[in-house]
Amino acid sequence: MSICCNKKLFQVGALCGFIDKVYQGDHTMNDLALKGNFGIGTFDLVHGEMIGFDGKFYRVIEDGIARKVDPNHKTPFAWVVDFEETHTFTLDDIKSFDHFAESFDSKIPSHNFIYAYRIECPIEHIQFRAEACQPRPFRPLAETFPSVQKNFELSNVSGIIAGFRFPEYFSTLNIPGHHMHFLEPELMQGGHIFDIKFKKAAVSVCAIKNYELALVDSQAFADLNIGEQDLEEATHAVEKQKSKE
Numbered sequence: 001m002s003i004c005c006n007k008k009l010f011q012v013g014a015l016c017g018f019i020d021k022v023y024q025g026d027h028t029m030n031d032l033a034l035k036g037n038f039g040i041g042t043f044d045l046v047h048g049e050m051i052g053f054d055g056k057f058y059r060v061i062e063d064g065i066a067r068k069v070d071p072n073h074k075t076p077f078a079w080v081v082d083f084e085e086t087h088t089f090t091l092d093d094i095k096s097f098d099h100f101a102e103s104f105d106s107k108i109p110s111h112n113f114i115y116a117y118r119i120e121c122p123i124e125h126i127q128f129r130a131e132a133c134q135p136r137p138f139r140p141l142a143e144t145f146p147s148v149q150k151n152f153e154l155s156n157v158s159g160i161i162a163g164f165r166f167p168e169y170f171s172t173l174n175i176p177g178h179h180m181h182f183l184e185p186e187l188m189q190g191g192h193i194f195d196i197k198f199k200k201a202a203v204s205v206c207a208i209k210n211y212e213l214a215l216v217d218s219q220a221f222a223d224l225n226i227g228e229q230d231l232e233e234a235t236h237a238v239e240k241q242k243s244k245e
């Protein structure tokens with residue numbers, strides 16, 4: 001009995017580089033679009049959040065507004081897959097990000113594969129962020145991120161969520177656990193989700209066993225002392241921490 005589809009997730013850049021000054025990549029959005037129709041990530045100089053579904057890719061910068069990506073725009077950290085539904089389930093009365101993660105994790109057949117998931121539903125409340133570019137000279141992301149990200153929130157909207165769940169054992173390569181980006185297609189607002197509340201959603205899941213990683217071939221990545229990083233703290237600061245209002 002197989003759980004996963006045969007599609008391959010394609011990732012550019014490793015988390016351990018992305019949190020530590022590897023902010024310029026050598027793959028374009030066009031390179032990614034050739035590898036998959038669904039994904040999330042960022043752009044060069046960590047300037048904006050990427051969300052892609054149905055082969056359409058959007059970029060949200062610090063104004064919170066989504067625009068179509070420039071296919072020549074490069075990225076230091078992003079991943080895509082040709083989304084193929086392997087599982088579906090319904091989530092009810094979700095009260096927070098953590099509640100979402102706990103409920104999702106109780107519905108999937110194993111915690112050891114990669115999952116891409118798509119949700120399109122009415123949302124009671126959502127908190128999200130998008131960011132301006134990294135200042136020079138480059139510093140570790142955890143130091144600079146709170147000052148360049150902008151927080152947003154919306155109530156009673158309909159949105160599309162592109163999410164991924166990576167197993168804990170991936171933690172040097174990608175964000176372990178859940179990572180979701182959001183687009184409100186009428187307002188064209190979106191970003192990286194901090195918190196979410198909804199009554200009911202059908203979740204379309206793509207379970208993935210194949211993984212291709214293209215490391216960033218740059219001096220910045222070549223020079224990193226990866227063993228010296230506090231990856232857990234950096235990941236938390238970048239992925240979960242809202243900037244102070």
Ligand SMILES: [Zn+2]
Nearest residue numbers: 049179180192
């Ligand atoms: Zn994100």
